[in-house]
Amino acid sequence: MRPILPINKSEILKRYKPINPNTHKGIQGHALLIGGSYGKIGAISLASKACLKTGCGLVSVFVPRCGYKIIQTAVPEVMVLNDVSVKYITRIVFDFVPNAIGIGPGMGQDIETHTALHRFVKTNKVPLVIDADGLNILSQNKQWLTFLPEKTIFTPHQKELERLIGQWDSIADKIEKTIAFSKQNNLIMVMKGAPTFIIDGDTIYENTTGNAALATAGTGDVLTGMITSLLAQSYDPIDAAILGVYLHGLTADIALPETGYQSFIASDCIANIGKAYLSLEK
Ligand SMILES: NC(=O)C1=CN([C@@H]2O[C@H](COP(=O)(O)OP(=O)(O)OC[C@H]3O[C@@H](n4cnc5c(N)ncnc54)[C@H](OP(=O)(O)O)[C@@H]3O)[C@@H](O)[C@H]2O)[C@@H](O)CC1
Numbered sequence: 343m344r345p346i347l348p349i350n351k352s353e354i355l356k357r358y359k360p361i362n363p364n365t366h367k368g369i370q371g372h373a374l375l376i377g378g379s380y381g382k383i384g385a386i387s388l389a390s391k392a393c394l395k396t397g398c399g400l401v402s403v404f405v406p407r408c409g410y411k412i413i414q415t416a417v418p419e420v421m422v423l424n425d426v427s428v429k430y431i432t433r434i435v436f437d438f439v440p441n442a443i444g445i446g447p448g449m450g451q452d453i454e455t456h457t458a459l460h461r462f463v464k465t466n467k468v469p470l471v472i473d474a475d476g477l478n479i480l481s482q483n484k485q486w487l488t489f490l491p492e493k494t495i496f497t498p499h500q501k502e503l504e505r506l507i508g509q510w511d512s513i514a515d516k517i518e519k520t521i522a523f524s525k526q527n528n529l530i531m532v533m534k535g536a537p538t539f540i541i542d543g544d545t546i547y548e549n550t551t552g553n554a555a556l557a558t559a560g561t562g563d564v565l566t567g568m569i570t571s572l573l574a575q576s577y578d579p580i581d582a583a584i585l586g587v588y589l590h591g592l593t594a595d596i597a598l599p600e601t602g603y604q605s606f607i608a609s610d611c612i613a614n615i616g617k618a619y620l621s622l623e624k
């Protein structure tokens with residue numbers, strides 16, 4: 343049995359960086375979130391709002407044209423760039439250097455989006471979080487994994503993980519296969535579930551926050567925004583992953599007495615990020 347390190351409050355306090363009173367939005371990090379497609383703009387909208395609420399100074403979003411007005415209306419604090427195509431992403435272009443990029447939520451898997459992702463990963467040097475359709479496309483094009491910056495963070499749920507590493511026959515086998523994949527590609531793997539494990543090479547962490555209220559659409563999209571935000575705020579990739587997963591679970595633990603399991607939705611995660619941060623300082 344390999345040792346498993348619990349992600350608890352004392353572990354978090356070793357990594358958490360309280361805000362500098364003299365900071366300003368220009369040094370709080372600029373994150374870029376890329377994703378969305380017709381009918382799934384909600385995913386990238388949730389991710390971008392969560393990114394802001396996790397403390398990033400500036401957040402930009404790259405969406406297909408159908409997402410432009412939706413994001414500007416739903417999250418006015420976010421800056422919006424759009425693709426030439428209406429329904430899905432075909433060519434990712436932006437004229438600034440973000441501190442971190444999160445890509446994949448709601449992005450879809452159109453063949454033109456495959457091409458856009460290929461071009462993007464071939465040239466990108468910015469620290470990266472990849473989720474959802476970003477992972478689904480990569481799992482069909484594993485030769486592109488060599489282009490990724492070291493310690494890129496993958497956030498697969500069970501099905502997305504299976505698409506990347508293949509089937510497993512036990513929990514131990516699943517962990518060994520994920521460790522091998524992490525080492526082979528120099529990636530941080532956030533294995534979402536109940537509980538979530540984080541694998542960084544041979545090191546395994548197990549989260550201690552969160553509950554079944556999180557079993558609802560969009561909570562993974564929120565997590566992507568939160569981890570991208572922390573990465574843009576200069577946390578090391580492993581610290582961004584650990585702190586993001588812990589705070590995300592904490593939002594559900596804090597909300598539970600008011601929402602119960604059933605009526606909790608992904609927006610309740612976002613609404614409780616502030617209380618989750620405050621609980622670290624108690
Ligand atoms: N509002 C929006 O715009 C939203 C948009 N979204 C976007 O939609 C896109 C598709 O993403 P997706 O995750 O729904 O589809 P997909 O990868 O086929 O996985 C689904 C299948 O995987 C399984 N499965 C999943 N979790 C599991 C678990 N914990 N444990 C075990 N199994 C698990 C389960 O399979 P089953 O058990 O049925 O075989 C399930 O049927 C993507 O871009 C995403 O960002 C969503 O974020 C929602 C909100």
Ligand SMILES: Nc1ncnc2c1ncn2[C@@H]1O[C@H](COP(=O)(O)OP(=O)(O)O)[C@@H](O)[C@H]1O
Pocket residue numbers: 474499534535536537538552553554555556557558559560561562563564565
């Ligand atoms: N029963 C559960 N207990 C704890 N966490 C859960 C549970 N079910 C889901 N989650 C968490 O909710 C999130 C779901 O992510 P994901 O499946 O990608 O959702 P979506 O794609 O709809 O945003 C993950 O962080 C996962 O760990």
Ligand SMILES: [Mg+2]
Pocket residue numbers: 473474499562563
């Ligand atoms: Mg997801």
